[in-house]
Amino acid sequence: MKLELRGITKRFGDFTANDSIDLLIEPGTVHALLGENGAGKSTLMNVLFGLYDPDEGEILIDDKAVDFDGPGDAMAAGIAMVHQHFMLVHPFTVAENVMLGHEQVKGPFKLLDIDAAREKVREISSRFGFNVDPDAVIEDLPVGAQQRVEIIKALSQKAEVLILDEPTAVLTPQETDELLEIVRQLRDSGTAVVLITHKLREVQAIADTITVIRRGKVVGTALPTATREELASLMVGRAVTMTVDKAPAEPKDVILDVKGLSVVDEYGVAHLKNVSFDVRGGEILAIAGVQGNGQTELTEALLGAVTPTSGKATLDGKVITGLPIADVLEAGLGFVPEDRTEDGLVANFTIANNLILDVYDKEPYSKRGVLRPKVIEDEGNKHREQFDIRTPSIFNTAGSLSGGNQQKVVLARELSRPLKLLIASNPTRGLDVGSIEFVHKRIIEERDSGAAVLIVSSELDEVVALADRIAVMYHGQIVGIVPPDTDRDTLGLMMAGASTEEDAA
C-alpha cells in the first residue's frame, strides 16, 4: 500500500501548522519524520487520522484520494499508530489488550473468544520473534515489551502503515536496539514504517528516507548518510554544534557528600538503597539510568522534599538531610526539578514572579515582608536578557512560554544565586536543539565557576556530553561510577542492572 499526502495545509487562525506538506510513504521502507517540538508533526498525523480536516491538500492511498472522518477510518484503511504514551489497559493480559475494541465472540452466548486472540498474539509474536506471552498481564511487563504489545495490536489489525511516535523516549539503549531490529523486520516484510522522532542517532541507524519538518513546512529530505550536524542544521534552521564545548574539569574540594542514603516510602517500598557518592566543586557528575530507578527520590531527598530513612548528605560540610527545603536552598543548592511545569514553575504566575519564586523573601526583592515591584521588574528584565527568555513581556504568564523558554526561566532563577551545588534533573527534556545547546552551555559555565554539578538524565547523549564522571543507577542503587568515555554498550548494560563495570565488560 502506498500512502501519499499531497499539499496538506492546516491553519489555526493566523497560524499555519502545516504548510503544503508532501509526503510519500512507500511499502517496505522506513520513513523518518524529523522535526523539533512544535514543528507540526503531530498536526500532520492528526490530519492523516482524520481528526483534523486539512484546509488544503489530499490524502491518497494507492493513488486514490481518501477522506477519513476519524481514526476508525484510517485504521480500517490499514494505518496504525503507536503512541508515545501507550494505550494499554494495565490490569488486562496481552491477549485481552490486543482484542480490545475488536472483540471476537463465539458460541450461542456470544462469549469472548480469548483463545482466538491468544492465537493471534502467538502467531505475530513468533513471526517477528517478539517473545511476548499472550497471558502476561501488562503491568508486569517492562516498557519495551509493552511497546511490542502495541505493535502486535497494530499488526493484528493488518496495519500496512505503522506510525511510531517518539518510540524510544522511554527505552533503554538495549531496548532501543531491539526496537530498531523489529522495525527492520517489519520493513522487510513489506510494512511501511513512519518514525516520528527528534533523535538523530536512530534516524541515521534505520531510516531509508528522511523528511525534515520545520515550522510546518518540509524544509528538506535527506538520506541516512547525512551527518548529524547536517540533519540538526536542517531541523533548527541554522548551524548547530552537536558536541558540547567544554574544557577538562578541574575538580576541587568535595562539595556534596552522600553517605548511605536510603528512602523507603510509606508502603514499605525501597526507592533508594544505601546510595553513596560525592561531587567535587568544578566537576559534573551525571547520573544515568532508565527513568524510575530512584533518580527522582535521590534528588528529592537531597532537596529535602523527601525525608531519607537513613544515611546523610552534607553540602560543603553542612548536613542538609533533615533540613527544611528553604534552608537547603539557602545553604547554596540550586535545584532544577525534573518536571518543570509541576515543580519548577507556577504556570499562572507572571514570568517576573516565577523568577523570584524562591528568593521573594530576600533582599532586594522584598524588604521587611513587603515586595518591591520595581526591583522585581528590573531584575526580571535583566534575567530575560541574560538568559534570552523569548517573551514580549515578563508580565506574561509562565504558562504562555514554550518549554525551552520555561526552562530558561527556571535556570535564570536558580543560577542567579551564589551556588555551591546545582542539581538539574532532565534539564533539556522536551527542548529543541537550540535550547539544549543554551542550557548545556549555562550548566558548564556554572561548573567552571567552581560549583559542584549533579545532572540526572535519562538521555544517554546528554549524560555523555556533560559528564566528567558518570554514575549509573538501577533499582535504587548506584551500580557503578565510570569515566565519561565509557562506551555506550557498557553503560547500557549497567543501566539494565549489570552490577559493576567488570561484570558489564
Place this chain on the structure above:
Amino acid sequence: MSDETPPPAPSVAAATAAEPPVKKELRERPETRTVFREIVESSWLVIVLAVVASLLISSVLILMANTEFREALPYFFSRPSDTFGAIGDAVGGAYSALWQGAVFNAGAGSFSGKIAPFMQTLTQATPLIFAGLGIGLGFRAGMFNIGAQGQLLIGATLGAMVGFLWHLPFPLHLLLAVIGCAVGGAMWGFIPGFLKAKTGAHEVITTIMLNYVALNLVGWLLTLEFMQRPGSDNPQSPVLDSSAQFPKLFGSQFALHWGFLLALGAAWFTWWLMERSTLGFQFRAVGANASAAKTAGMRVPVVTILVMVVAGALSGLGGSAQILATQPSLTIGIAGSIGFDAITVALLGSSRPVGIVLAATLFGGLKAAGPTLQVQAGLPIDIVLVIQSLIVLFIAAPPLVRFLFRLPNPRFVKEVAA
C-alpha cells in the same frame, strides 16, 4: 470493521489538546482543578453576561408570577396588546421597584429619602464584603472555605461578649469588640486550616461541619445565664453597650455605619496583602501550584493554616457589621445567610477585592430591594433568591454563558494566538 471502536482514538484526540503552537506546558492538570479554576477565575465578561442572563430568565419568572399576564395570555391572538402591556407592566414594574428599593427613590420627598435605598444597599453589603474577602482570599490560596458562616457567627459571638460583658469608654470598647470579632473568626478558621495541614482533612468537609458546630455551640451558649438578656426567655443576649457599636456614618436617618469604611479598609488591606506582601506571595503561589511552592522552599502546611486564620478573621469581621451595628444583640440567627451569600459574592467578584466590593453591593442591593419588590411590585421575596441563584448557576458554568452569547472558547483563542 466500521462498527468497531478504534482503540487509539482517545489518545489521538488527547493529543489534539496539545497541538502545534500549543505547548504541552499549557495543558491544565487534574480535571477537578480545572473546573475549580474555571469557576474561580471566570472572566469579567462572563460574569457580566451571567448577571444579564439571570435577569432575563428572572423576567420570565416575574411574568409567570404576574396575574395580569396570566389572564391576558389565553386571548393573546385576539388582543396581543393586552399581553404585551402586561409584560411591560410586570417586568418594568419589577425592575423599577428593584431600582427604587436599591438605588434611588425618586418618589421620596426629601433628598435623604431619595438616597436612603442606596444607603440601605451599602449597609446590607458591608458584612458581605468582609465575608466575601475572606472566602476570596481562600480561593486564591487554593482553599475552598465554605465556613464563612461559622467563622462569622463565632466572630459575632466573641464581639458581642466584649460588647455587653465589658463596660468601657467609646472608642476603646468598639475597638476591642471589633478585635473580638476578628479573633473569633480567626479561631474558627484556624481549626480547618490546622486539620488540613496536619492530617490532610479536606477543608470543604471540615468547614461545612464546623458551621453546624458553631451554630449549635452559640445556641447552647445562649442558654447560659450570663449570656441571656435579663428578664427574657428568648435565646438572645443583652443589647450591646452603645460604646461598642459602630456610630452611624451620616447621622441617624441612614443605617450606614462606620463598619462600611472598615470593610473598604479591609478590601484595601486584602489587596495589599495578596499583591504586595511576601506572605500574600506565598498564599498565591501555594494556591496556584503547591508542589512548585514547596520545591521553592515555602512551607505549605504553615501557609495553609495562615490562610485560614486570615480568611477566618475577615469573615469574623463580617460578624461585626451585624452585631456591632444592625442587630446589636446576639441571636443564633445573627449570621442570616451571609456566610453562604458571600461564597457567591467571592465568585462573582473573581476573588479580587474590587470585584468583591462591587459584587457585595449588587447583592446588598438585591437584599435591600426585597421589601419594595414585595410591596410595590407584588412579587414574592423568593424571586430575589431566584435571581441570586441563577447568577451563581451561570457563573459556575462559563461554557453555558459562552454558548448562550456565542462567545469563542478563550482556551482556543489562546492556542491560536500563541
